[in-house]
Amino acid sequence: xxxxxxxxxxxxxxxxxxxxxxxxxxxxxxxxxxxxxxxxxxxxxxxxxxxxxxxxxxxxxxxxxxxxxxxxxxxxxxxxxxxxxxxxxxxxxxxxxxxxxxxxxxxxxxxxxxxxxxxxxxxxxxxxxxxxxxxxxxxxxxxxxxxxxxxxxxxxxxxxxxxxxxxxxxxxxxxxxxxxxxxxxxxxxxxxxxxxxxxxxxxxxxxxxxxxxxxxxxxx
Numbered sequence: 020x021x022x023x024x025x026x027x028x029x030x031x032x033x034x035x036x037x038x039x040x041x042x043x044x045x046x047x048x049x050x051x052x053x054x055x056x057x058x059x060x061x062x063x064x065x066x067x068x069x070x071x072x073x074x075x076x077x078x079x080x081x082x083x084x085x086x087x088x089x090x091x092x093x094x095x096x097x098x099x100x101x102x103x104x105x106x107x108x109x110x111x112x113x114x115x116x117x118x119x120x121x122x123x124x125x126x127x128x129x130x131x132x133x134x135x136x137x138x139x140x141x142x143x144x145x146x147x148x149x150x151x152x153x154x155x156x157x158x159x160x161x162x163x164x165x166x167x168x169x170x171x172x173x174x175x176x177x178x179x180x181x182x183x184x185x186x187x188x189x190x191x192x193x194x195x196x197x198x199x200x201x202x203x204x205x206x207x208x209x210x211x212x213x214x215x216x217x218x219x220x221x222x223x224x225x226x227x228x229x230x231x232x233x234x235x236x237x238x239x
Contacts, residue, residue, distance in 0.1 A: 023172035028218050029066045031055050038088055039223050041176050043149040048078040050148050052176050057091040057132050079148055082108040083178030084164040085115035087125040093134040110139035112163025159202025173215040183222030188232040209233050
């Protein structure tokens with residue numbers, strides 16, 4: 020689903036689960052935020068082709084956090100694209116993504132996906148790609164969970180800090196959160212932003228009264 024020119028919310032299906040990585044692009048390159056479950060490289064390629072973005076235009080991957088449905092296809096993408104891809108994540112989740120230590124929630128999985136993180140991100144950092152991306156450290160779901168504010172389109176890519184249902188923010192998905200108090204505190208950072216759209220990895224796009232909806236989640 021197109022959010023604005025050069026910003027697309029992908030919709031990938033995996034055993035009945037619908038997930039929503041986000042793709043940004045301009046005339047120079049494409050940026051993928053999260054990589055789906057293991058084995059979804061072809062789904063990502065097809066989704067990109069449908070919107071007219073060549074897979075070899077992909078130069079940057081930003082991972083919101085370490086969970087398997089976000090890093091799953093990273094190894095396959097790196098294997099295919101090799102040195103052309105730069106991978107970003109927060110330093111607190113980097114060792115899990117690289118396989119230096121077992122994943123916090125998926126540590127029982129044999130041979131979990133892993134890949135090298137080239138650069139770590141900090142709260143408030145700005146990346147110049149595709150009109151500008153602001154990094155927001157939003158721990159709670161995992162220690163190194165980040166959200167991303169796309170400055171040009173005023174879009175918040177919320178990762179798993181929030182979920183939505185039928186275009187309405189449903190709140191924090193408590194069963195998958197490691198620190199609920201921290202997760203609630205993280206949401207307050209969103210209130211300072213001018214947000215027109217929110218992409219929740221689980222649930223998809225929300226566009227109406229964003230600040231009011233987020234405030235309601237914080238207050239509950």
